[in-house]
Amino acid sequence: MKIKFSAALFAAVLWFIAAPLAAQDLGPQIKKIKDGIYVYVGKNLNSNCGIVLTQEGVVLIDSGHNPTDSRAIRDAVKKLTPMPVRFLIDTEPHPDHTTGHFIFSPPATIIAAAGAGESMKARDKADPDRNRKLAESSPEMRAAFEGYGMVLPHVEYRDKMTLHVGERTFELYYMKNVHSEADSAVWLPRERVLFSASAIVVEQFNIFRPNVNIPDILAAAKMMKALNPEFVIPGHGIPGTTKIFDDSERYYALLLERVGKMAREGKSLDQIQKELKMPEYDGWATKERFAGNVEAAYRAVQGK
C-alpha cells in the first residue's frame, strides 16, 4: 500500500515537473514559438519540425531531418506531454522530412498533399541505398534507424483541407510547383502561425527542379503573406516573420529583372549563367544552386 502510494506520489511529482518545461530544458534545437507551439530547428539548415500540443494530443509538422532528429523530437514531446502524437503533417515528401515517419506512426495518422506517397516510393526506388548509407554514417544513426520501415501518408488531400484537433485548427494549402511534387503550407489561423514549407527558404538559394518555377513560387508567397501570419516557420532555416517572404520576393524580382535585361540584349542562357552576378546575396548558402535559379528565371522571362 505504502509503496503504491509512493509510486503514485512520485508519478504526480514527475508529471508536475514535466508539464511546465521551458524550451531550454528541451535541448538547444527546440525553440518555443507560442504557448504549446515549438519548433525543432534543424542543425545547419537541416529541415525543421513543428511540435503543436492540443487537448487531444500532439500534431507534428514534418518528422525531422534524419531519424536521429526524429528520436530527439520524440524525446522532447515526451517531456512536454503524456499525450500521443495523433497527426503528422508533411510539408513535403522528400526523405529529409519523411524518413522519420516510422518513429511516430503508428499511432500517428500521416497527412500530405496528393502525390506524396507516389513521390516517396519513386525516390526510394531510384536510390534504394540511401538509408543504408545514412545508417552507416555513425553508430548513433545506425541505432536511430532501428525498426525503420517506409511509412506512407494515410491521408492525401487535393488543393485544400482542414484538420481539427482539440482546440486547434490547421488549414492545409497545396502549393503547386514550388519545390517537390506535393508541397503543403500549414496555417494555424487562431494562433497566426504559418509553416511555409520549402516554397521559401531563408538566406539560401532554393533548388529548382524541372517542375518548379518562379511565378508559382511568387504566387505561393503572395497567398501565404495574405494570410497575415505573425510567425513564419520555413521548411529549412530560422523561424521568422513575413520578412522571409519579402526577402525572397525582392531576390526573385531582382533576378528576373537582370536575367530579363540580359535576355533582351540577346544573350544565351549559357552566357547569362556565366556573366550574371548578384553580389547582394553573397551571404546566402547553397551557391551551387544559383545556376539553376538563373535557368528558372530564364524560363520565366521567356514565358515558358
Add this chain to the structure above:
Amino acid sequence: MKTKFLLGIFLIALGLRPAASASAQDLGAQFKKIKDGIFLYKGKGSESNCAIILTEDGVVLIDSGNSPTDSVAVMQALKRLTDKPVRFLINTEPHADHTTGHFVFSPPAVIVAAAGAGDSMRKAYDAERVKKMMADPEIGPAAKGYRQIVPHVEYQDKMTLASGERAFQLFYLKNVHSEADSAIWLPKERVLFAAASVGVKRFNNLRPFVSIPDTLAAIKMMRALGPEVVIPGHGEPGSVEILDNMERYYNLLLERVRQMVQQGKSLQEIKKELKMPEYADWEGKDRFPNNIEAAYRAVKAN
C-alpha cells in the same frame, strides 16, 4: 533456441490467422458480409447503414450507425472480428442519423468528412434532442458518455485514404442531400458507398438546395467508376442497378414536370396533378412534393 523458434512460428501463424473468424451470421441479423473483410450493418427498416472494413492497420468504418444503440452493436461486432482499433471513421454525410455515434469510436478513431461537415453538425446540434435521447429507455444506456464529436479531417473535392493494404477514394458530392456528402470508393475491391445521393425504392428528401441535375451528374460519375457492389446510405446494398433506377426515376420526373410547365401549369397545379404510377410501391411518399419542387427548379433553370 528451439522454443524461441516455435514461439516465432506461433506468432507468425497468429498474425496470418484470418482475423474474420466470426462469420456475418454470427454477428447478428443486421450484418451482411459484402466481401472478405468488408461487412455491412444494414440499418433497421430505412435507417442508415454502417460498414466495417478490416485492414492490416486497423478498422475503417463508413458512418457510425443510425443511433447509439446501433453504434454499440457495431462496436460489439467488430470486437469479435478483430482485436485492432478503429483507426478511421468516414462520414458519408453530417446528419445526426450518421454521426451521433462518433463518440463510441473516437477517440481513437480519426473522423474524416467533406468540408462543411463540422459546421453542419454544430448548427444542427439540439440540446433538447440530446436530453430526450439520454432519457430514452432504449437508447439512453447506449448513449451514455455521449458528446458531439466533429470530424478531424475535412477535405475539399477529393481525397485518398490509405489504411494497411486498402485504399479509399473520397469524392465530394455537391447538392445531393446534405451540406457535405461523400461517395467512398474502394478501387481494388470495386465497392462503392454511394451515400444518400440515391435511395432504394424510396423517394429522397430533396431539400431546397438539393439539385436533381447535380444528383444525375453524381450518379454518372459513380457509375463510371465501374462498381461491383453499391451500398447506399440507407437501404439494401445492390449493384449499379441502384444508380440506374434512381437515374430513370429522376429523368422521368423531369420529363413530366417539363411537359406540364410547357403546358403553362403552375407548380401548385403540377403538384396536384402529377402522378407517377410506376413508383407506387416506393416509400417516403410524403417527400414526393419536394421531389416535384426540385424538378420544377431544374426545369425553370433551363
